Amino acid sequence: MSQNEATEIQFRSDVTVELIKHAASDADVLWAARVSTKGESSLEEIQADPERSRGLINFLMRDRHGTPFEHSSMTFYVRAPIFVFREFMRHRTFSYNEESGRYRTLEPVFYVPAPGRKLVQIGKPGKYEFVDGTEEQRSLVAETTKESYRQAYRAYVEMLEAGVAREVARTVLPVGLYSSMYATCNARALMNFLSLRTRREDSAFPSFPQHEIEMVAEKMEAIWAELMPLTHAAFQSSGRVCP
Template sequence: MPLSPDQQAEIDAQRAQSQPTLRATSKGIEAQLYRAHPVLDHGFVRVIDYMGDDAAITQAARVSYGRGTKSVQNDEGLIRYLMRHWHSTPFEMCELKLHVKLPVFVARQWIRHRTANVNEYSARYSVLDREFYIPAPEHLAAQSSINNQGRGATLEGDEAARVLETLKADSDRAYDHYEQMMGQEGQQGLARELARMNLPANVYTQWYWKVDLHNLFHFLRLRADPHAQYEIRVYAETICDLVRDWVPLAYAAFEEYRLGAAQLSATGVQVVRRMLAGEEVTQETSGLTKREWAELMGVIG
């Protein structure tokens, strides 16, 4: 379970409180505030706070005194224009603060996006819980033979069972030693900041992660992609659902021009134009490498 009864009671108490405000609010994200959305076996994503809405984007783009125009269609058209032409600063006017519980190895991949404010649970001051990410059998896969950072076929039978047993046993043994090093009765014990180094990368950590909408969209474009590692992709997909509720017009533009779109090189555009003109173009005559040609063919079919 991602949440204990005490944690759930704390969330329920937060959601029961209400404060009047003059600032812009979004009904969709208000309904999600503080609620924990489970991810993986022990993880979750929670919205802690936010600033701005769709109207804040158009207001900033126009530097206006009001909240956008009288026409929702005009606001939607402007947001789509801004997204289509890669205008970033109006989207930076909106911010989202998340509370995320995630395995350490996912956190180390996530933190590569250096455009957010992060405060992580400190294992120097507190003892980490005995919670480890253990993949479901369908997510145990061999190394890909064609992609150095990807997965291949799913492990099956005895091999899958052996890997799962090893992961569970090593995790428990490491945590047992972690507790023992911090001291038994009558012992001084090792400092928590040193004992933590014995824990495996699948132990869970937590952090607050605050990011503006422009940089959040960049994160989601990479991590919600089907090629992203499964364990971070499911977090990104959960966040996508929250952002859709928060800024529906901006998220629809993001889906149209980022998630569901493709980018062509200058040479790739010329190849497409030559094909449309009736020319038979091959990889050898295209000016593209074999990998670039394969990627272009994947886009245009």
């Protein structure tokens, strides 16, 4: 790989989350719930003021009547390291489409932990915490990851230039490479995701997500809270338990 190509490598410490399209509001919960008692007249709730039915949303959340929260849809564009996507895709209630290294040349954008990212794990799985680590460890992580990425992408380019197929050449690339995807879900699926991928002191059930997927989850939650504020508030007050 030439010197010019080498300088094009980018290092990032953040993630991108954008709302592409949605059909999601608190009113969606109301008409879906009231069909059980009002039948076809529940359609009147589509134009109703959700504030007048805050109590119903709270009741559904508290007593875990979950299906009314499924009548919504949100599609997010996410750009993050591949290792984040591999955790993300354990949530099979989302629909995913990710860019493919078989069909396009992958861009040299790689993840390097930000200075504030805690580096050292203390304790065993299920009962552990992370601490900052030393300056020497922080320097080691930054320098080693960057050099590893440079070597990996150099090998990738060399194989491509030699005529090797993209799907073969990509095998040398690490999971710190950035990828992009569309992820579509309903509010119930998103609440399940948030309950597991964010850490909050007031959660009924503690969760210990990896820092990088929590960055994605926090951005998604901020967007969702604006779309469905009453549902989000009920989720919070119920201990962040998915109904």
